[in-house]
Amino acid sequence: MRESAVARHDRLLALVRERGTARVSDLAAHLGVSPVTARRDVEALAARGLLDRAHGQVSWPRRPGAGERLTSGDGGVGPxxxxxxxxxxxxxxxxxxxxxxxxxxxxxxxxxxxxxxxxxxxxxxxxxxxxxxxxxxxxxxxxxxxxxxxxxxxxxxxxxxxxxxxxxxxxxxxxxxxxxxxxSDHRHGVVLAVRHLVGLGHGAPLLVARSDSPTALAVRAGYTEALAALGLTSPGPVIDSVPGELDPEGFEAAVRALSAAITSGGATAALVHNDVDAIQMVQRLAELGVRVPRDLALIAYDDEVAALADTPLTAVAPPKRHVGRLATELxxxxxxxxxxxEDGRGDxxxxxxxSLLPTLRVRASCGAKSATTSR
The missing domain is CATH 3.40.50.2300 (Response regulator)
Incomplete structure (x- = not known):
């Protein structure tokens, strides 16, 4: 795949920042591009104030010193x-x-x-x-x-x-x-889901999850911890899920493994990470004769689009907006x-x-009579 100009610019900036000063010809050699391309990149970055350019070489721009402040986007003074x-x-x-x-x-x-x-x-x-x-x-x-x-x-x-x-x-x-x-405390989110399903009369739910992101890995780890904390035993191994658009065969294998567990009586409930996979699985399970929530109580994890499913999905909702807000305030x-x-010493x-706690938004997919929110 051809490298984008943005990616190349980022590599160029990293090289200049590391060296302090660099010749344009040297940058071209390290980036694997022609001197003409490197020169154009340098000119574009210098025009934006991201580099200082003089006599065939570039340098990292001077940072604001003590008492100086860069202006915010609205023209005011702010970080x-x-x-x-x-x-x-x-x-x-x-x-x-x-x-x-x-x-x-x-x-x-x-x-x-x-x-x-x-x-x-x-x-x-x-x-x-x-x-x-x-x-x-x-x-x-x-x-x-x-x-x-x-x-x-x-x-x-x-x-x-x-x-x-x-x-x-x-x-x-x-x-x-x-x-x-x-x-977000994803372990807590998984506990909410498991406890809710058990409270509805189900045994421990199966976990259907990806393994391609920190959230997915945290959900997997939280599932093991949640079962131990609640004194439950998993009805079966974690079912590995993959994006259906990227790996149709892998996705179909996950759906059929879940269907087999339900039709055999091995489980009556499942927690699925993430929303998109859960919606697609519900659709495919219906084609295989497994209905939600009649045959399977299901909770999704993420709550991005769970409410938009034909049968609105109960979902764990990490406090995403609050994570961004509190991190920025900090x-x-x-x-x-x-x-x-505040002790006067300036330490x-x-x-x-x-760690911010997720909530559980209860909808129809686990057999709920009305929408509620649990913490």
Whole structure:
């Protein structure tokens, strides 16, 4: 796949920031592009104020010094905040919305970069945010698999500006574990779902889940913890799910495994991550003769589009908008000195790990008589 100009610009900015000053010819060689392309890139970035250019070489622009302040997007004086997100749609759309609202309330400007769930691009995208003037960062790395954090994260703890980890949890003892972070407590969300289904007279539900995002992995881990905490035994192994549009055969295998468990009497309830998979599974299960909620009580996880299903789906709703808002407020505190202690010594307060609790929005798919919300 051909590299986009935005991705190439981010790599160029990362090289210049690392070196301080670089010749355009050297940048062309490292980027694997022609000198003409490198020169055009440099001119475009310099015109935006992201690089200083002189005599065939470029340098990292001077950062605002003491007493100076970059202007916010509305022309007022306020901090410039950078947000790295793996996506601007589905789950992260609400997180970005909350961050934008909090930034506006603080008179700050929010700038966004998307890594498209490519953790190898996280660093260059973040360098682009710094080059664009970000004085503080909200970072939601594009991790997918279980090993991505260990392979693609140590640099985050060394960023030169205040940083808040967003909707991600660091491994205990890792460099990232010392950063501020704000995230949803997915274990609690799974407990809500399991407890609700058991309260309706079902045994422990089956879990049908992806394994391609931190949320999916957290739901899987939370399922094991929830069953242990509630003294329950899983009716069967976790059913691995995949996006139907990317892997139709894998998706069909997951649907048939769930159908077999229901028709054999092995289970009467399921928790499905995520909404889109749950809606498509309900449709396919009906074609196989399994009806929701008559034959299967089902709860989805994410609550992005669950209410729009033919049979509105009960769903666990992580507090996405609040995650974005509180993370932004915390970052602004760090930047403005509001996170200092009140004892008069000016000591910085300890870093914070904020866990926000999901809610359960009850609808028709688990046999509910009316819509309610549980906490």
């Amino acid at each position: 410039v905040l950078g947000l790295l997100a793996p996506s601007a749609t589905y789950y992260f759309a609400e997180i970005i919305r909350g961050a934008r609202e909090a930034a506006a309330g603080a008179g700050a400007r929010l700038i966004l970069r998307i890594c498209d769930y490519r953790p190898e691009d996280d660093r260059s995208r973040t360098e682009g945010l710094l080059a664009a003037g970000a004085e503080g960062l909200l970072v939601a790395p594009g991790w997918r698999g279980a090993g991505d954090q260990a392979e693609h994260s140590d640099w985050i703890a060394d960023l030169p500006v205040p940083t808040v980890l967003l909707e991600r949890r660091a491994m205990p003892g890792s460099p990232l574990d010392g950063l501020d972070r704000v995230s 970052l602004v505190e760090r930047l403005t000195g509001g996170a200092e202690s 910085e307060e300890p870093r914070r790990h904020l």
